Amino acid sequence: MDPTPTELKKLTEENAILIGWSDGQQRRYTFAELRKSCPCVTCRNERKAAQAEPMKLTVLSPVELQPVKVERMSLAGNYAYRITFNDGHNTGLFTFELLRKLGTVVDGPS
Ligand SMILES: [Zn+2]
Numbered sequence: 862m863d864p865t866p867t868e869l870k871k872l873t874e875e876n877a878i879l880i881g882w883s884d885g886q887q888r889r890y891t892f893a894e895l896r897k898s899c900p901c902v903t904c905r906n907e908r909k910a911a912q913a914e915p916m917k918l919t920v921l922s923p924v925e926l927q928p929v930k931v932e933r934m935s936l937a938g939n940y941a942y943r944i945t946f947n948d949g950h951n952t953g954l955f956t957f958e959l960l961r962k963l964g965t966v967v968d969g970p971s
Pocket of ligand 1: 899900901902903904905950952953
């Protein structure tokens with residue numbers, strides 16, 4: 862069986878999320894990493910466009926210049942988290958499978 866989250870902690874001072882998994886692993890995710898890894902179609906296309914034209918400068922809106930924060934994380938079904946960021950973005954579904962690939966292991970089996 863694939864590991865599932867058993868614990869979710871928001872480390873506000875570190876701008877990070879800590880997830881404990883059913884196999885004993887703990888992984889730490891920074892807000893910025895989660896925002897950058899948003900798997901929704903819009904963000905995927907933006908990342909693809911940025912790769913295709915690396916010299917193109919993107920003009921950031923004032924909202925985008927704010928430090929990224931996770932406002933809310935809620936379970937979507939029993940396979941993913943929907944993350945709401947402080948820029949209002951919440952269309953990305955972070956599946957458990959994806960979350961096991963992101964972040965860094967801070968405790969437990971790697
Ligand atoms: Zn997105």
